[in-house]
Amino acid sequence: MQCERLSEDGNSCDMHEACHRSAVTVFVKTYEGVGNMTEERFDCIVVGGGLAGLTTAYVLANAGKEVMLIERGNYCGAKNVTGGRMYGHSMEKVIPGFAKKAAIERKVVRERLSSVADGTFSTKEFASCDPQIPGGESYTVLRSKFDRWFAEQAEEAGAMLINDILVEDLLVREGRVCGIIASGEVMEADIVILAEGVNGLLAQKIGMKAPVESDMVSVGAKELIGLSKDVIQERFELNDGEGMAWMINGFDGVCDAFLYTNHESISAGISMKVSRINQTEKSVPEMLEDFLEHPEIAPLLEGGKLLEYSAHLFPEVSIQKIGPFYGDGVLITGDVAGLCMNFGDTLRGMDLAVESGRLAAETAIKALDQGKFTREILAGYQKALEESSIYAILTSREEE
Amino acid sequence: MAKKVNVADKLGANNYHTDETHSHITVNKENEDTQEIDQVVRICPAALYSTDQNGELFFEHLGCLECGTCKALSEGKVVKEWHYPEGSKGIQYRFG
Numbered sequence: 001m002q003c004e005r006l007s008e009d010g011n012s013c014d015m016h017e018a019c020h021r022s023a024v025t026v027f028v029k030t031y032e033g034v035g036n037m038t039e040e041r042f043d044c045i046v047v048g049g050g051l052a053g054l055t056t057a058y059v060l061a062n063a064g065k066e067v068m069l070i071e072r073g074n075y076c077g078a079k080n081v082t083g084g085r086m087y088g089h090s091m092e093k094v095i096p097g098f099a100k101k102a103a104i105e106r107k108v109v110r111e112r113l114s115s116v117a118d119g120t121f122s123t124k125e126f127a128s129c130d131p132q133i134p135g136g137e138s139y140t141v142l143r144s145k146f147d148r149w150f151a152e153q154a155e156e157a158g159a160m161l162i163n164d165i166l167v168e169d170l171l172v173r174e175g176r177v178c179g180i181i182a183s184g185e186v187m188e189a190d191i192v193i194l195a196e197g198v199n200g201l202l203a204q205k206i207g208m209k210a211p212v213e214s215d216m217v218s219v220g221a222k223e224l225i226g227l228s229k230d231v232i233q234e235r236f237e238l239n240d241g242e243g244m245a246w247m248i249n250g251f252d253g254v255c256d257a258f259l260y261t262n263h264e265s266i267s268a269g270i271s272m273k274v275s276r277i278n279q280t281e282k283s284v285p286e287m288l289e290d291f292l293e294h295p296e297i298a299p300l301l302e303g304g305k306l307l308e309y310s311a312h313l314f315p316e317v318s319i320q321k322i323g324p325f326y327g328d329g330v331l332i333t334g335d336v337a338g339l340c341m342n343f344g345d346t347l348r349g350m351d352l353a354v355e356s357g358r359l360a361a362e363t364a365i366k367a368l369d370q371g372k373f374t375r376e377i378l379a380g381y382q383k384a385l386e387e388s389s390i391y392a393i394l395t396s397r398e399e400e
Numbered sequence: 401m402a403k404k405v406n407v408a409d410k411l412g413a414n415n416y417h418t419d420e421t422h423s424h425i426t427v428n429k430e431n432e433d434t435q436e437i438d439q440v441v442r443i444c445p446a447a448l449y450s451t452d453q454n455g456e457l458f459f460e461h462l463g464c465l466e467c468g469t470c471k472a473l474s475e476g477k478v479v480k481e482w483h484y485p486e487g488s489k490g491i492q493y494r495f496g
Binding site for chain 1: 473488
């Protein structure tokens with residue numbers, strides 16, 4: 001539990017205050033440095049280094065725009081968690097052939113879908129194919145690894161990435177978002193893109209997001225269990241590079257469960273709509289433990305070592321209740337915009353985050369090229385989202 | 401059957417840059433809604449909420465996973481204020 005960075009004298013940093021001050025100094029100097037070269041402002045500031053934010057920054061930087069992304073963790077991915085499986089179609093549009101280059105774990109080739117009654121699993125197994133997108137391929141990922149890789153690509157493309165800084169507020173003038181406030185500094189930009197994640201504290205401050213209620217989000221809790229590649233492939237009958245995704249519906253009555261095979265680890269966890277806590281006597285950690293100890297699951301994890309214990313919320317909002325996704329000088333993307341879908345057999349948010357990030361960047365590029373940042377111009381993002389493949393996914397099974 | 405789980409041991413596998421002094425979450429100790437308190441205690445994935453024999457509520461911010469679940473369940477009730485930790489602080493997932 002010690003800061004991994006080195007302080008200025010080269011010693012390991014255990015003085016977190018000093019460490020943070022130095023991050024702020026770098027941040028302010030960087031901003032001033034860039035500001036002096038240009039018109040003392042960025043084209044675009046992106047808040048949050050998850051998939052939506054990184055995609056936005058990457059696409060903007062590739063178009064030659066001056067973009068700064070601000071992340072509160074020590075690196076992009078430090079605060080991010082997935083179950084998880086990523087559908088590749090939207091990432092493919094951003095970085096073609098990404099799966100060959102990126103820090104992915106395994107390509108999902110087989111799936112299991114279980115329902116549980118009285119503790120007994122009823123399971124069907126099938127070859128993987130995305131029901132929504134013909135030929136859609138999916139991959140198991142670990143976000144801290146994947147996002148760090150993606151952050152490197154964004155930086156190489158010319159985006160400025162600043163870690164260790166929490167954006168505390170937005171700068172709003174006459175109803176228009178003009179920048180961000182962090183560590184007491186004001187940074188201005190023509191467009192601010194919020195990719196701050198499911199809690200959406202900044203979006204709430206400007207009235208673009210309703211307060212998060214317990215029936216609008218699910219909590220996921222996960223253990224990452226280290227096992228050798230050979231043991232994983234033997235237990236799940238997989239070849240090199242092949243992975244399995246397993247969704248368990250109705251485990252324990254009130255929660256769902258999941259298991260994904262990574263390269264040398266297994267992601268196993270549960271998720272439950274937060275409001276359902278009144279339907280059980282158990283705690284979330286107890287429900288997770290029951291899943292990990294279930295006779296169907298425990299043998300698959302035997303001998304494994306706990307590498308990490310994580311938890312995260314994800315949105316569970318009907319599509320009718322999300323949006324608008326734009327305001328004066330501001331766009332919202334990914335989880336903060338409620339772009340996540342839980343169909344029971346698939347749970348997806350990462351592909352939606354990437355697609356929304358790309359579309360937000362494309363709208364921002366148009367606005368920057370025209371020099372206009374009004375609601376009317378930025379409404380193009382909403383239109384693009386509604387015409388996109390992800391909206392088709394979001395609405396496809398809305399009636400079920 | 402659920403049994404007492406040692407979540408603290410599990411959190412020990414994680415990497416944190418701990419803010420020892422300042423808690424980014426404050427709880428409302430005046431709240432006497434025992435049902436609400438019980439739900440907050442059980443919903444926290446990191447098991448950081450607890451009550452003593454007298455029903456008094458305690459919250460320990462060290463080990464927080466910053467998920468926002470307690471906020472979503474009980475903001476304005478048991479959870480008085482909820483912020484993210486200062487930049488660079490808190491959980492730093494190595495895998496995610």
